[in-house]
Amino acid sequence: MIRTIRIIAGRERAEMLRDGRYRLCAGLLGGLLLLALLLGAMEYRSVRAEAERASEASWTQWVEQGEKNPHSAAHFAVYVYRPVSALTFVDPGVTPYTGVALWLEAHTQNDFSFRPAADEGGGGRLGPVAAAAVLQLLLPLIIVVLASSTFAAERERGTLRLVLAQGVSARALVVGKALGVLSALLLVLIPSVIAGAGIIAATSGSLAADGVARFAALTLAYALYSAAWTGIALGVSAIARSTRGALIGAVTCWALGTLVAPGVATDLARAAYPTVSAAEFWQAVQHDLDEGIDGHDSADARAQRLRQQTMDRYGVESLEELPINFMGVSLQAMEEHSNAVFDKHYQQLWAQLQRQNRLHMLAGAATPLMAVRSTSMGLAGTDLAAHLHFAKAAERHRRSLIAAMNTELTHLTDPVYDRNTRSREFWAAQPRFTYRAPTAGWALSGHVGGLLLLLAWAVGGFGFAVWAASRPGFTERFRE
Amino acid sequence: MNAFRVIVAHEWRMLRSSASTWVALGLLAMSILFGVANAERWAESRRESARHASASEAEAFSKLQGRLGSSDDAMPRPESAAHVGFTDRFAVLPPAPLAALAVGRSDVLPHQMKVTTRSLASSHIKAGAELGNPEAFVTSRFDTAFALVVVLPLVALVLLVDMVSIERERGTLALLLSQPIRPATLIVAKAGLRGVLVAAVAVIATLVGLGSVADRLLEEPQALLLAAFSIIAYAIFWVALATWVGSRGWSTSTNALALAGAFIAIVIVVPGITTSVSQTLRPVPSRARLVEAVRDAETSHRGRGESLLVEHWSSNPGTKPVDFDPSKGDFALFFTAIQGAVQRDVGPQLRSYDRALEARVRLADALAVVSPAAMMQGALEDLSGTSGRRHAAFLDQTATFHAANYEFFADRAFSQRALSIADYQARPRFAFEETAGGSRHALRGILVLLAFSLAFAGAAARGFSRPQVR
Numbered sequence: 037m038i039r040t041i042r043i044i045a046g047r048e049r050a051e052m053l054r055d056g057r058y059r060l061c062a063g064l065l066g067g068l069l070l071l072a073l074l075l076g077a078m079e080y081r082s083v084r085a086e087a088e089r090a091s092e093a094s095w096t097q098w099v100e101q102g103e104k105n106p107h108s109a110a111h112f113a114v115y116v117y118r119p120v121s122a123l124t125f126v127d128p129g130v131t132p133y134t135g136v137a138l139w140l141e142a143h144t145q146n147d148f149s150f151r152p153a154a155d156e157g158g159g160g161r162l163g164p165v166a167a168a169a170v171l172q173l174l175l176p177l178i179i180v181v182l183a184s185s186t187f188a189a190e191r192e193r194g195t196l197r198l199v200l201a202q203g204v205s206a207r208a209l210v211v212g213k214a215l216g217v218l219s220a221l222l223l224v225l226i227p228s229v230i231a232g233a234g235i236i237a238a239t240s241g242s243l244a245a246d247g248v249a250r251f252a253a254l255t256l257a258y259a260l261y262s263a264a265w266t267g268i269a270l271g272v273s274a275i276a277r278s279t280r281g282a283l284i285g286a287v288t289c290w291a292l293g294t295l296v297a298p299g300v301a302t303d304l305a306r307a308a309y310p311t312v313s314a315a316e317f318w319q320a321v322q323h324d325l326d327e328g329i330d331g332h333d334s335a336d337a338r339a340q341r342l343r344q345q346t347m348d349r350y351g352v353e354s355l356e357e358l359p360i361n362f363m364g365v366s367l368q369a370m371e372e373h374s375n376a377v378f379d380k381h382y383q384q385l386w387a388q389l390q391r392q393n394r395l396h397m398l399a400g401a402a403t404p405l406m407a408v409r410s411t412s413m414g415l416a417g418t419d420l421a422a423h424l425h426f427a428k429a430a431e432r433h434r435r436s437l438i439a440a441m442n443t444e445l446t447h448l449t450d451p452v453y454d455r456n457t458r459s460r461e462f463w464a465a466q467p468r469f470t471y472r473a474p475t476a477g478w479a480l481s482g483h484v485g486g487l488l489l490l491l492a493w494a495v496g497g498f499g500f501a502v503w504a505a506s507r508p509g510f511t512e513r514f515r516e
Numbered sequence: 517m518n519a520f521r522v523i524v525a526h527e528w529r530m531l532r533s534s535a536s537t538w539v540a541l542g543l544l545a546m547s548i549l550f551g552v553a554n555a556e557r558w559a560e561s562r563r564e565s566a567r568h569a570s571a572s573e574a575e576a577f578s579k580l581q582g583r584l585g586s587s588d589d590a591m592p593r594p595e596s597a598a599h600v601g602f603t604d605r606f607a608v609l610p611p612a613p614l615a616a617l618a619v620g621r622s623d624v625l626p627h628q629m630k631v632t633t634r635s636l637a638s639s640h641i642k643a644g645a646e647l648g649n650p651e652a653f654v655t656s657r658f659d660t661a662f663a664l665v666v667v668l669p670l671v672a673l674v675l676l677v678d679m680v681s682i683e684r685e686r687g688t689l690a691l692l693l694s695q696p697i698r699p700a701t702l703i704v705a706k707a708g709l710r711g712v713l714v715a716a717v718a719v720i721a722t723l724v725g726l727g728s729v730a731d732r733l734l735e736e737p738q739a740l741l742l743a744a745f746s747i748i749a750y751a752i753f754w755v756a757l758a759t760w761v762g763s764r765g766w767s768t769s770t771n772a773l774a775l776a777g778a779f780i781a782i783v784i785v786v787p788g789i790t791t792s793v794s795q796t797l798r799p800v801p802s803r804a805r806l807v808e809a810v811r812d813a814e815t816s817h818r819g820r821g822e823s824l825l826v827e828h829w830s831s832n833p834g835t836k837p838v839d840f841d842p843s844k845g846d847f848a849l850f851f852t853a854i855q856g857a858v859q860r861d862v863g864p865q866l867r868s869y870d871r872a873l874e875a876r877v878r879l880a881d882a883l884a885v886v887s888p889a890a891m892m893q894g895a896l897e898d899l900s901g902t903s904g905r906r907h908a909a910f911l912d913q914t915a916t917f918h919a920a921n922y923e924f925f926a927d928r929a930f931s932q933r934a935l936s937i938a939d940y941q942a943r944p945r946f947a948f949e950e951t952a953g954g955s956r957h958a959l960r961g962i963l964v965l966l967a968f969s970l971a972f973a974g975a976a977a978r979g980f981s982r983p984q985v986r
Contacts, residue, residue, distance in 0.1 A: 089804075101815055174785075311646075313646060409655070413651065
């Protein structure tokens, strides 16, 4: 059987390479993919350089902010800039839609500022070109166009019956033809794979091994995706009454699966798990800050309690008698309360977003594009989970920095605010924010489900094609 | 004319007896209605958000006004213009009457800006779009525009792909052309009927959908008409393209391949490339540099509150309060003066960002003429009020409101004039003024689509004038 499969695959590949349509499609696909990778790599280098420059500038501004009260410094604070994943050039994922700058100021857990998509200028969601979009949209179209006429054309020519009369099983026929189609496409994709690996090696420095591991997993994901569409196209070709019917049917499957269904699934997920508006979110936060998380512990009451507790602890009758600066204590207590409030509201928001994303992944059972989209973003480190990983790390640093400022303030006991100051040495001594991005293993562990779903699609696609090719009447020519 | 009617009647009988016709047209209608519902849901969430912002601002000022004259010394002090100037005001870009036509860029661009006496750059830094799921943004919103720009051409191509080639492959084309009818009559009848079906379903579904959700629809009859004509022009374009492909004499399979390729190129690839080109040729300065400029300005003016006040009074004689020692000014007063200085320093840089973005939008608009899909998307965004252009007007008006708000509170703060109820009533309020131009752009889109259609129709006519049967 293996020999038979090899012969069929070789023949299919040879026929395809001779086909002018293949050369046109292959040229288009290969050219667009290389262009997208190149543009993506240039964009990645530029964005990374800017993020590094901006982070350095922000730290310099923090250190050189001059002599001031630590609480004023807590308001000035630092900005951190979201690092760009090394595989953004393959799949930018959520990068255009999440802000790039985060202000780690006191009293507030800000959202990120400045979404790159807001500066795109036009084209809406119709651009720009990214390698992931080419692989997720264009590649399956080319597969269905090239593979959908495979059985139908042989049936119309009368050669299908001859092949099966040689004792070739339906399974061997399907596998052989699928391998033929995929190997022909591989010739086009190999340069892009090499280019991609080269870009990672050139741009990732010490993280090259991690980048290569992610790239390998991405390659596997897209290989399974391609196999799924090949199976679907062959199945449609086996069922259709004519090459025309096969092509129209396959292209319709492509349109529904890559253009219509994902949009429907995403909007249904939004409707099923709606998020509050920004105005409602901040209003709810402010309410809890003022009235307490349970709504029955107002800021005044908390302040009153804190004053009493602090005076009791030091055995004094008034705040003026305290050996510490009460303002530092009060500000830190306020900070801890606000941290709890922000934890409550952000976690509610993020949990809702994650419910939406689980629905997106479930929609991967209806269309392979949703499975590969989530998996691709995850493996490239450009999904929501990767963004939240950074956001949480930044927030931990913010809390630690502000706590350090408040602690320092308790030791500064001059009654005049502006005389309680620190300067450059103190600011420079604070720990600088460093971020360690999650590893390829972390990304892979979160997307095993997606890879299994793609495997199921590949197996299912082939199963569909084998079933279609095993039906009675598979070789009969139809009259229209 | 008789022959035309006979052909149309025959084509209609053929099409209506085919299940795929009804499936395709039904899919188009359902897509549009689903899209309208989605876009309206988003527009309603924006309106709700705007109501929240407005209520929140009104409540804050009402509370402050209610404390006027009381002995309560809690912060912020209601009679202090410097204190009250920090209260959040909101500049809101309201959804337009035809917002259910397209979500456009309204979900990535902030439609509310918080305005205080802090610098305008601070408003930009704090401005956020909605707290939506960024992963959902990766997939195109299934709004009305998506249904029209993406699904309509697919449906049209399914109906038109084998319009002539099926006759050729069945051998009936020779028979038809042997009748005393002009090839043009035959083609116009076939293509025209299909085009009318697609356009009619699209226009009717859009109008029915909009009519069921938009209660301010009739405020914009011109926009509604332009939307209908845009849909018709877009449908005509795809019909003309498919007819030209049909005139090449290729097989149905090759037609399908060519049309699929054309769809991908026009709807996905070319808009993507034009966006990349506009971004490359019209770079926008790094937003990080704006942040750095604001922080540098705040650092350079720190501690200068008193001297800034003195500068203000010497530039504006008669505004210095009598018997007021500037060294006794409070933090809020000094901060207000410092923010004015920061605004003066950073304002030009912020304007340069706006100008750079406008230049990018203009280039993207100009390049859109090479892609009918981008033209159609742009026209729908203009008509629905969700375009980058309308948002740029919103930012301009926000800047004007910011300046008026700052002047209102700063003048009173610097002259130490206590706020009264009359001041609270008289404070500037933001109301977005619609700008002209949306209709003009939509009209331009229609004309470009018709020009493309004419070109393809002409090419098709030349193609069909050659022998069709070999």
